[in-house]
Amino acid sequence: MNYQYKIALSFASENEKLVEKVYHYLKSKQIKVFFAPSPEGQIFLSGKNQREAFYDVFGNKSEYVALFVSKYYITKEIPIEEASIAFAEHADNSSVIPIYLDGAALPSDLFDPKSTNYFKSNNPAQIAKHLSEKIKLSNNFRQNIDDYEKEVNIMNIENNKGHNQTFINKMNGNIIYE
Numbered sequence: 001m002n003y004q005y006k007i008a009l010s011f012a013s014e015n016e017k018l019v020e021k022v023y024h025y026l027k028s029k030q031i032k033v034f035f036a037p038s039p040e041g042q043i044f045l046s047g048k049n050q051r052e053a054f055y056d057v058f059g060n061k062s063e064y065v066a067l068f069v070s071k072y073y074i075t076k077e078i079p080i081e082e083a084s085i086a087f088a089e090h091a092d093n094s095s096v097i098p099i100y101l102d103g104a105a106l107p108s109d110l111f112d113p114k115s116t117n118y119f120k121s122n123n124p125a126q127i128a129k130h131l132s133e134k135i136k137l138s139n140n141f142r143q144n145i146d147d148y149e150k151e152v153n154i155m156n157i158e159n160n161k162g163h164n165q166t167f168i169n170k171m172n173g174n175i176i177y178e
Contacts, residue, residue: 003063009066010082016037025132026132034061058082065086067086074107098119
């Protein structure tokens, strides 16, 4: 699937300065990032219904979603809605990346620590490096899968009929043409 953004950043407004630093780092690494306060984010959101636009970004247009979870995040309606969208659309493929910024008690109905792994840090440099490495690792894995699928397609077992193959008789080494 082709995504408009490699990653979307979901955060509470109180954490915007920290997330902005992460945004600039990822952008410097040529990663296409949705960050609502950025000029690109504002252009995308301009004139749109906010709920529909955020559903589109966090559900369909971004390959990954980073959730900057904090004591502010868990008390705000919009970030929780963004998290719900992200988990609903991306949870099966490990594309939701929760970043745990502080020691806030997490609502277990959404952020179950028994079933969700978190990256814990409030250091923008560490967070940005973690996100870019996760994306890089995933890209390398996907490339390896694509290469494997190409090899399988070259062999194309389904269209490789017995009458077009040369078989070697293992018992006596004779070549049999069928």
